[in-house]
Amino acid sequence: MSGVALRELTKSFGAVQAVRGIDVSIETGETVALLGPNGAGKSTTLDMVLGLLRPDAGTVSVLDLPPADAVARGSVGAMLQTGSLVRDLTVRELLAQMASLYPHPLDVDETIALTGIGEISDRRTQKLSGGQTQRVRFALALVTNAELLVLDEPTVAMDVESRHAFWTTMRDIASRGKTILFATHYLEEADAYADRVVLMAQGRVVADGPPTEIKAMVGSRTIRATLPDVPLERLERLPGVAHAERRGEAVVLRCSDSDRAVRALLARHPEVRDLEIGGAGLEEAFLQLTAARA
Numbered sequence: 001m002s003g004v005a006l007r008e009l010t011k012s013f014g015a016v017q018a019v020r021g022i023d024v025s026i027e028t029g030e031t032v033a034l035l036g037p038n039g040a041g042k043s044t045t046l047d048m049v050l051g052l053l054r055p056d057a058g059t060v061s062v063l064d065l066p067p068a069d070a071v072a073r074g075s076v077g078a079m080l081q082t083g084s085l086v087r088d089l090t091v092r093e094l095l096a097q098m099a100s101l102y103p104h105p106l107d108v109d110e111t112i113a114l115t116g117i118g119e120i121s122d123r124r125t126q127k128l129s130g131g132q133t134q135r136v137r138f139a140l141a142l143v144t145n146a147e148l149l150v151l152d153e154p155t156v157a158m159d160v161e162s163r164h165a166f167w168t169t170m171r172d173i174a175s176r177g178k179t180i181l182f183a184t185h186y187l188e189e190a191d192a193y194a195d196r197v198v199l200m201a202q203g204r205v206v207a208d209g210p211p212t213e214i215k216a217m218v219g220s221r222t223i224r225a226t227l228p229d230v231p232l233e234r235l236e237r238l239p240g241v242a243h244a245e246r247r248g249e250a251v252v253l254r255c256s257d258s259d260r261a262v263r264a265l266l267a268r269h270p271e272v273r274d275l276e277i278g279g280a281g282l283e284e285a286f287l288q289l290t291a292a293r294a
């Protein structure tokens with residue numbers, strides 16, 4: 001059984017082409033991050049995976065079924081950006097109501113424990129803060145015990161502690177063989193928790209692979225070192241250095257050839273210390289790869 005298969009998928013809203021012929025396959029058990037700037041087509045793609053939108057062309061298969069059939073079978077759980085919680089129910093009552101709609105739900109108490117919402121489980125939904133509401137939305141997706149979880153910006157409005165707890169729980173869920181597809185603006189989340197990153201820009205897929213592979217596509221490396229009182233102009237003239245920045249006594253050198261750059265740096269400035277060499281981060285890869293399609 002495949003998880004999600006998108007073939008030549010397109011969707012327009014009037015003159016705006018939101019999704020332009022994308023091809024993506026997600027295997028069962030994978031955790032895949034969908035990244036891209038605003039307007040890249042991420043939410044539109046997720047809505048078509050969930051059967052909330054019909055594509056203009058192309059096909060969507062979810063667990064080897066049309067999206068509507070997979071949803072009707074109870075195989076898909078979702079956490080969306082939009083929509084409010086049903087009012088005048090406690091969190092526990094709302095979870096129980098959601099669980100009753102699915103063939104093999106998680107136990108409500110287990111779900112409450114997994115998502116860390118015990119302190120608000122007896123509170124009415126209209127009395128929740130934004131971050132608490134987001135955590136309840138996550139619990140509602142989780143209680144379904146669905147084979148596929150689709151999460152659109154799941155940690156928006158969560159504080160740092162809640163975001164950490166969320167991803168701790170997601171690791172547990174992924175280890176049970178669930179397929180997870182999530183869109184996020186937090187690039188460090190995709191880097192740390194996704195098996196694969198699908199990077200979109202202007203409705204197209206511009207990169208698809210493990211985070212390490214996406215970062216390697218940029219090809220640049222960075223040298224960080226403590227080196228006070230040396231003008232940036234002098235550092236930028238070093239062989240292999242494309243750009244230099246100063247951060248207090250430290251310098252950051254972005255390199256086209258880090259091997260040449262570090263040899264030249266050590267030869268001309270032997271007083272340099274705390275030397276670090278690193279590859280491009282996911283943020284840098286994101287900016288360069290999406291800018292290329294602008």
